[in-house]
Amino acid sequence: MPHDAGPGATGVDPEKLWLRPTEPRRGRRPSFSRAAITAAAVTLADAEGLEAVTMRRVAAEVGAGVMSLYSYAPDKETLLELMVDHVSGELPATDPLTGDWRADLKTIARLQRDHMLRHPWLPTALATRRTPGPNTLAFLERALAALRPTGLDGAAKLEIFAQLTAFVSGHVSYEIAQAAATRSPDRGAAEARYLIAVAADGHHPELAEALSAPGRALTPEATFTRFLNRLIDGLDTA
Template identity: 45%
Template sequence: MAGRPAEPEVIWARPERAGRGPKPAYSRADIAAAAVRIADADGLDAVSMRRVAAEIGCGTMSLYNYVPRKEDLYELMVDLVSGEYDLSRGPSGDWRADMMDLARQARGIMRRHPWVVRVMSTVYAIGPNALRCLDHCLACLEGLDVPPGTKMELFGMINGSVMVYVANELALAERARSVPWSAEREEAVRGAYMMGQVMAGDYPHLAALFAEGVAPADDAEAGFERLLGRVLDGFAPRG
């Protein structure tokens, strides 16, 4: 395929423009923004080199001169939305509060760009915005007395927990859009079925749990805060 390198290559190490010659007609930011617009509107599967090229007004083969692989395009997209973190306030001195703030921001980014949960991983964590966010995170964690590797694990666990939580939120929202009745009606029907199955006698531990009373479901915001609080407690419990 045209433009594909013969050896592994990092898109960020590839010069955006040659030292000589005319200025490129398009920037990586232009290309990433076009791809993000497509993904936001029609989903990640709609992002193709042909579609992105049409969006910015160039030929498909010309686009490969800027972005050799589709994987590179995903990397540009992830880094572009990673620039939506507000890191301007700097560390507050309260590492737990700072981590919760980053987690809330991550949730907001993933909900604005639902496709992110499919492609965000350590593979795409070496762009300038992603590295800036990671460096900010480590600055916030300076007051946490754990080894550096543990701090990296904490960052990864927070990011992973947010991704799973948002993926479930998105799945529930998509299901609600696909049925002709209310989410409350769907939940009631499914809850009644589950209760009937549990109380039939085949699931004694679940039956015991239900008999003792399961805590009522609260809103998604409270559940999110509780989840992240427990993750953070695993690294340094609150006194």
């Protein structure tokens, strides 16, 4: 059996996962549930990263045997789907929209960024996830409603939401990496000296001009806002 894979693990069946409720088990009621297993996995991922989430670790957290978990999540891939949808329940899906689709999309993007920063494992998880659950679908529904004033067809709306989510996910990954780098001041100073030397060597005039431009606010929030504005304001709905 592959490491951390349940019996017969061949990928996630979305119908079985999301449309068919977990059947009650005979005998004594178990002391844990699919929701408890998912919450334990999320807690582990938040604290230690996705690599810490194994069926064995999660079983230990809920006080269950590893094999008993397979009735609720037959493999780690399924558990990851459950985790992503579980935390997606934190995203507001019913707040009123303004009718200004660009402003509403920017609000959605900021909500996504805050959400991913709370759960730093999400960008990695989203890159491999394929089956949106009920909480994810509720937030997607809100995003599609925000895009209704554009008059775009459904496929284009889905593409824009995918593009927006990919942008936020990539930017959050960059933010997390930069935050880790700033904890090493020697590395940051070395990188600054390197760029100054390269800009002064005469072989990179465009870079030298760019580095000599007036500085801008470099807080994570200000940088994200600039990038987001360029993305949303540049969208063509013709």
